[in-house]
């Protein structure tokens with residue numbers, strides 16, 4: 001059995017596949033300048049192309065696929081995509097990251113199609129603040145999706161909130177209270193600098209260590225992580241059903257356990273979220289007979305994966321925003 005590995009002793013069993021780079025929200029940290037999509041851009045990957053892609057990556061040892069974007073729920077064929085990905089022998093987990101705007105009524109179908117985990121982005125528990133951060137008035141719909149996901153008992157359910165110094169940190173206790181009786185994990189992501197969000201970053205960045213110091217003082221305990229764990233350090237507390245977590249890309253060694261590769265919505269392999277360049281795989285996604293060429297291309301390209309990002313040096317690579325590469 002092949003396992004994809006790089007020169008930095010890291011293994012890759014997790015693929016993040018962007019289904020679209022288009023989004024209907026305008027989160028200030030992500031798309032502060034709106035979307036500037038190239039009118040000449042290639043079409044989105046089709047369902048057959050996605051199937052060939054996943055079959056190829058499974059042959060390289062990938063077991064988990066996260067569907068993301070842009071906003072993946074904008075794809076009208078989302079349920080079919082989940083079903084197709086889940087049906088590939090060797091795929092153990094199919095996850096979705098979404099802003100939740102139109103998710104509530106589709107969740108049961110997604111679960112029936114094979115969705116095993118959902119990460120919902122929710123930057124505030126207050127409707128007005130939510131709108132100020134995301135540019136969307138769909139707070140109630142997102143909350144309804146979250147409550148529906150809890151009711152459906154999706155095997156893994158997490159909430160992502162970007163940590164913002166003035167826009168949500170002052171209301172941190174709202175989130176902590178939220179997990180008292182709900183069995184979900186709320187993860188705070190350190191705001192990352194992109195080419196588009198310079199001013200927002202200067203104003204809103206706050207180190208995750210501010211939160212963890214408070215949590216430790218309040219009796220939250222770090223949960224032991226294994227080497228294959230995702231980027232979040234989670235904390236639990238005997239008086240709370242849910243968990244809290246931090247995703248801290250600015251902390252040392254964050255990239256040491258990188259376990260993920262990305263493919264864009266137009267079929268390009270992106271080795272690092274904050275890297276440069278991408279490698280077009282689409283020519284090898286047209287027919288199952290091209291499998292060996294696809295595998296060879298991915299393995300060769302992987303040798304270019306760098307040890308990590310250079311965000312601490314304010315170098316975001318060529319990443320304009322995370323909507324383009326799927327976060």
Ligand SMILES: Nc1nc2c(ncn2[C@@H]2O[C@H](COP(=O)(O)OP(=O)(O)OP(=O)(O)O)[C@@H](O)[C@H]2O)c(=O)[nH]1
Nearest residue numbers: 095097119158160189230231232247249260273327
């Ligand atoms: N710098 C960096 N940030 C990442 C990476 N992966 C995830 N993040 C950040 O963490 C956020 C949350 O990621 P999710 O889409 O919830 O996925 P995840 O944390 O890998 O989820 P799990 O599958 O639950 O481990 C992303 O949107 C990014 O902001 C990564 O490889 N590098």
Ligand SMILES: C[S@@+](CC[C@H](N)C(=O)[O-])C[C@H]1O[C@@H](n2cnc3c(N)ncnc32)[C@H](O)[C@@H]1O
Nearest residue numbers: 030069070097098099121160191192322323327
């Ligand atoms: C790019 S979005 C794509 C999926 C979907 N639109 C959503 O928001 O969940 C994935 C995640 O990236 C996070 N994100 C976007 N830009 C970010 C930034 N500059 N720093 C940290 N996280 C960011 C969002 O909060 C979201 O949780």
Ligand code: SF4
Nearest residue numbers: 023025027030099323
């Ligand atoms: S974070 Fe997600 S929801 Fe917000 S603008 Fe970016 S892609 Fe859209």
Ligand code: SF4
Nearest residue numbers: 255258272273308309
């Ligand atoms: S920044 Fe790049 S190397 Fe670091 S964890 Fe993310 S994708 Fe991996």
